[in-house]
Amino acid sequence: MKWWQETIAYEIYIRSFKDSDGDGVGDINGITSELDHLEDLGVGAIWLTPCYDSPHADNGYDVADYYKIDPTYGTMEDMDNLIKEADKRNIRIVMDLVFNHTSDQNEWFQESKSGKDNEKSDWYIWRDPAGDGGPPTNWRSIFGGSAWEYDETRGQYYLHTFLKEQPDLNWENPEVRKALIDVANFWVDKGVGGFRLDAITYIKKPEEFQDGEPDAGDGMVGIHTVTANTDGILDFLHEFKSEVQEGTDIFTVGEANGVSAANLSEWVGQDGVFDMVFEFNHVYIDIADDSNWCKTREWTLPQLKALFSASQEITLETEGWYPMFLENHDQPRSINRFLPEGADRQDGAKALATLLLTMRGTPFIMQGEEIGYVNVEWDSIDDYDDISTKNHYEFAIKEGYSEEEAMEGVHRFARDSSRTPVQWDASENAGFTTGTPWLPIYDDYKDVNVAVEREDEDSILNWYIKLTEIRSEHHEFIDGDYKELFPDDEQIFAYTRESDSGKSVVLINLSTEQAEYDTSCITGKELLIGTNGTTEEGKLEPLEAVIFSEK
Ligand code: GLC
Numbered sequence: 244m245k246w247w248q249e250t251i252a253y254e255i256y257i258r259s260f261k262d263s264d265g266d267g268v269g270d271i272n273g274i275t276s277e278l279d280h281l282e283d284l285g286v287g288a289i290w291l292t293p294c295y296d297s298p299h300a301d302n303g304y305d306v307a308d309y310y311k312i313d314p315t316y317g318t319m320e321d322m323d324n325l326i327k328e329a330d331k332r333n334i335r336i337v338m339d340l341v342f343n344h345t346s347d348q349n350e351w352f353q354e355s356k357s358g359k360d361n362e363k364s365d366w367y368i369w370r371d372p373a374g375d376g377g378p379p380t381n382w383r384s385i386f387g388g389s390a391w392e393y394d395e396t397r398g399q400y401y402l403h404t405f406l407k408e409q410p411d412l413n414w415e416n417p418e419v420r421k422a423l424i425d426v427a428n429f430w431v432d433k434g435v436g437g438f439r440l441d442a443i444t445y446i447k448k449p450e451e452f453q454d455g456e457p458d459a460g461d462g463m464v465g466i467h468t469v470t471a472n473t474d475g476i477l478d479f480l481h482e483f484k485s486e487v488q489e490g491t492d493i494f495t496v497g498e499a500n501g502v503s504a505a506n507l508s509e510w511v512g513q514d515g516v517f518d519m520v521f522e523f524n525h526v527y528i529d530i531a532d533d534s535n536w537c538k539t540r541e542w543t544l545p546q547l548k549a550l551f552s553a554s555q556e557i558t559l560e561t562e563g564w565y566p567m568f569l570e571n572h573d574q575p576r577s578i579n580r581f582l583p584e585g586a587d588r589q590d591g592a593k594a595l596a597t598l599l600l601t602m603r604g605t606p607f608i609m610q611g612e613e614i615g616y617v618n619v620e621w622d623s624i625d626d627y628d629d630i631s632t633k634n635h636y637e638f639a640i641k642e643g644y645s646e647e648e649a650m651e652g653v654h655r656f657a658r659d660s661s662r663t664p665v666q667w668d669a670s671e672n673a674g675f676t677t678g679t680p681w682l683p684i685y686d687d688y689k690d691v692n693v694a695v696e697r698e699d700e701d702s703i704l705n706w707y708i709k710l711t712e713i714r715s716e717h718h719e720f721i722d723g724d725y726k727e728l729f730p731d732d733e734q735i736f737a738y739t740r741e742s743d744s745g746k747s748v749v750l751i752n753l754s755t756e757q758a759e760y761d762t763s764c765i766t767g768k769e770l771l772i773g774t775n776g777t778t779e780e781g782k783l784e785p786l787e788a789v790i791f792s793e794k
Pocket residue numbers: 301304305341405441442498572573
C-alpha cells in the first residue's frame with residue numbers, strides 16, 4: 244500500500260489555525276508550533292489551504308504569485324522549515340493548487356489584460372461583447388452575478404467561474420499548462436507530499452459558448468451546469484499526471500464537483516487521473532440547488548448511506564481510493580448537517596468520527612472537527628466575512644426570499660462556520676492569537692477547546708485518538724473490503740471491513756432514539772471499542788457507535 248493510503252489527512256485553513264505573530268491571522272509558524280497536536284491525532288498529511296501571495300478576495304484562492312508565500316502567512320524560509328519539521332514527525336505537506344483561475348492581480352493576468360497583442364493575451368478566456376454590448380453568455384458565476392467581467396482596455400469580457408477577481412485561465416493554451424506544471428514541480432522539488440487540485444472540474448470549457456436555459460429569476464444559468472466536467476478535460480489531467488506525478492511518491496486529490504459515482508472510474512483507480520477525488524454527492528444531500536441556499540431538501544439515512552456505499556463500491560471495483568470527508572472549509576459543520584436536531588454534541592461528534600475514520604479510504608479531518616465544532620449563527624449578514632456567503636444572501640433576497648429566510652440559509656450553509664479560529668485553550672482569544680482574531684472565536688471556547696479535551700478521557704478528541712490507534716492496529720480498516728449491512732435501516736449505519744488482516748463490523752446509531760439490530764453480524768466477534776463503554780448486544784443507545792472484531 245502507498246503511504247497516503249495508510250495515513251490520516253488533516254485540513255488546515257491557515258488563516259484560522261494558529262497565529263504566531265499577534266496580527267490576528269493564522270500563519271505558517273503557527274502551524275509548525277502545533278505539529279504535536281497533529282502527531283497525536285495520527286495525521287500523516289496536512290492539506291494546507293493556499294498560502295501563496297494573494298490579495299485575499301477569496302482568502303487566498305486568488306493567487307497573485309504561486310512562487311511566493313503571502314507575507315501575512317510568513318516567508319519561504321518558514322515554509323521550508325514547516326516541511327522539514329513536519330517531516331521529522333512523518334507528516335507531509337499537501338499544497339492546494341488553485342489552477343482553474345488566478346487572482347486578477349497576478350502578473351499573468353495584468354499582462355493579458357494590457358491589450359490584445361501581448362505574449363499572454365490568450366492566457367485567459369476573453370470574448371467580445373454580445374450584439375447588445377452585454378456579456379457574451381448568460382452564465383452565472385458560482386459566487387453570484389454574471390460570470391463575465393468587462394475590461395475597458397481590451398474592450399472585451401473575461402470569464403470568471405468564481406469572483407470577478409478570479410479570472411479563469413485558458414487551459415487550451417499549451418503555454419498555460421506548461422506554466423502550471425512548472426509551478427507544481429517547483430513544489431514537488433520542495434518535498435511536499437501531494438496536491439489538492441482546486442475546482443479542477445471547471446478547467447475545460449465547452450467548444451461553443453452559448454446561452455443556457457435560465458434557472459432563476461435573473462435570467463441566468465449557473466456556470467456549473469454548462470462547464471463542469473466537460474469532455475476532453477481528462478486529457479489535460481493525464482498530461483499533468485505524467486509531467487508532475489510520475490516517478491514521485493506524491494499523491495493527488497482533485498476537488499471534483501460534478502463527478503458522480505458513475506464516472507468516478509475515469510478519475511481515480513488504475514486508469515484515472517488522480518489518486519482520489521473529493522465528490523460532493525453526500526454533502527449536497529440537504530440542498531436542492533447549491534446556488535440557492537434557501538432551496539433545502541429533506542433526506543433520509545438510507546439515502547445518505549446509499550451515496551457513501553456507491554462511492555465505496557466503485558472505488559473498490561476500480562482499485563481506486565476514496566478521500567473520506569464530512570467537512571471542509573467550504574461546508575458547514577457535520578454535526579449540524581448530518582445529525583437530527585437536538586442531537587447531543589459530544590455523542591454526535593463521536594458517532595460521526597467513527598464513520599469518518601472507519602470507511603475505506605483516507606480520512607480527511609477538517610480543523611476543529613476533532614473537538615466537535617458546530618455552526619456559527621450570527622445575527623446579521625454583516626457579521627459574516629465570506630464573500631460567497633454574502634453573495635448567497637443577496638441572491639436569496641433578489642429571488643424574493645425574506646431576510647429571515649435568507650439568514651436561515653446563511654446559518655445553515657455559511658462557509659464561515661468551518662473557518663472560525665481553532666480553540667486551543669480557555670485563555671483569551673482561545674489561545675489562537677494575542678491580537679484581535681480576524682474572525683470571531685466561537686463563544687463556547689471556554690468549554691470547547693483542545694486543552695480541555697486533551698485532559699478529559701471521554702472527550703471527542705480522545706475518541707478520535709482511540710480510533711486512529713485502532714486503524715493502525717487493525718489493518719482491515721485500511722486494506723479491507725467494505726460491505727454495507729442493513730441498507731434500509733433508518734437509524735443505523737453499519738458495515739463490515741474485512742481483509743486477510745482481520746474482520747470488523749462497525750455499527751453507528753445516527754438517530755436520537757434507541758435502535759436494535761440483528762446480532763448475527765457480530766457472531767464470533769467481540770466488542771473492540773464503543774462510545775458508551777458497555778453495550779447490550781443487539782441494541783444501540785442514541786448516537787452510540789460500536790466496533791466488533793473477530794477474536
Ligand atoms: C474551491 C475552494 C473554495 C474556493 C473556490 C474558488 O471550491 O475550495 O474555497 O472559494 O474553489 O477557488
